[in-house]
Amino acid sequence: xxxxxxxxxxxxxxxxxxxxxxxxxxxxxxxxxxxxxxxxxxxxxxxxxxxxxxxxxxxxxxxxxxxxxxxxxxxxxxxxxxxxxxxxxxxxxxxxxxxxxxxxxxxxxxxxxxxxxxxxxxxxxxxxxxxxxxxxxxxxxxxxxxxxxxxxxxxxxxxxxxxxxxxxxxxxxxxxxxxxxxxxxxxxxxxxxxxxxxxxxxxxxxxxxxxxxxxxxxxxxxx
Amino acid sequence: xxxxxxxxxxxxxxxxxxxxxxxxxxxxxxxxxxxxxxxxxxxxxxxxxxxxxxxxxxxxxxxxxxxxxxxxxxxxxxx
Numbered sequence: 575x576x577x578x579x580x581x582x583x584x585x586x587x588x589x590x591x592x593x594x595x596x597x598x599x600x601x602x603x604x605x606x607x608x609x610x611x612x613x614x615x616x617x618x619x620x621x622x623x624x625x626x627x628x629x630x631x632x633x634x635x636x637x638x639x640x641x642x643x644x645x646x647x648x649x650x651x652x653x654x655x656x657x658x659x660x661x662x663x664x665x666x667x668x669x670x671x672x673x674x675x676x677x678x679x680x681x682x683x684x685x686x687x688x689x690x691x692x693x694x695x696x697x698x699x700x701x702x703x704x705x706x707x708x709x710x711x712x713x714x715x716x717x718x719x720x721x722x723x724x725x726x727x728x729x730x731x732x733x734x735x736x737x738x739x740x741x742x743x744x745x746x747x748x749x750x751x752x753x754x755x756x757x758x759x760x761x762x763x764x765x766x767x768x769x770x771x772x773x774x775x776x777x778x779x780x781x782x783x784x785x786x787x788x789x790x791x792x793x794x795x796x797x
Numbered sequence: 798x799x800x801x802x803x804x805x806x807x808x809x810x811x812x813x814x815x816x817x818x819x820x821x822x823x824x825x826x827x828x829x830x831x832x833x834x835x836x837x838x839x840x841x842x843x844x845x846x847x848x849x850x851x852x853x854x855x856x857x858x859x860x861x862x863x864x865x866x867x868x869x870x871x872x873x874x875x876x
Contacts, residue, residue, distance in 0.1 A: 674865045679814050721811055
């Protein structure tokens, strides 16, 4: 199983994401934003960071990078894609996920360990969890407030596409405490918190994040 | 060279914490007459030849603004 991790100019968490992939038992494959080559990977992770310095809007320029053409084509054909933090912003800007991420309501960068509830355990990236399971992983963002029109949020909730929700405090003012959402088919998932920083006791607040990376192993085998 | 100006502002239903912070600062400076502040972006594009309105609208709506949360306003040279 080969899982690609894309590096954009300004990506920060690509090495941590690759490490999480390896700890989950898959082979991490480094992908470069300016190529048109997905190197035969089975799934893709868009990591956190500040691609293009968040110029224009967070994720806006990375969403138009050359490699994103291939990512969009394969995602629409069912390949699992996970966007973490800046990667989530890129997927929203690319139109693969609904809504948008805007500046935190309190205007501060927020960096802390965050409790989350797994709302959907039937996506490609959350199948290792139990529905309703509480996990704790780091959150660190300045533009993490998830927003969409009320009617769109009602539709997403109705379709079961709110994958992860903040509990015990909302770190950024996200509407309806939404931390992560999925595509209609559950193959593309984006979230602001960082599961890849919670995969080892030595460095994380827990190892709760590993489940995202083990989930996709099952999703690819069953596809 | 003709200049086209594109203003991008958050849609009215999207809350604007940066604008609210500016409003609060104005209050602290004694400018009580300002009721509301919305912060946006202002782009100045220099284009060859006669600006093509359809193309510029596409540029504004596909890259300069995110239509999920933002509205655009285009201003052409003879406006």
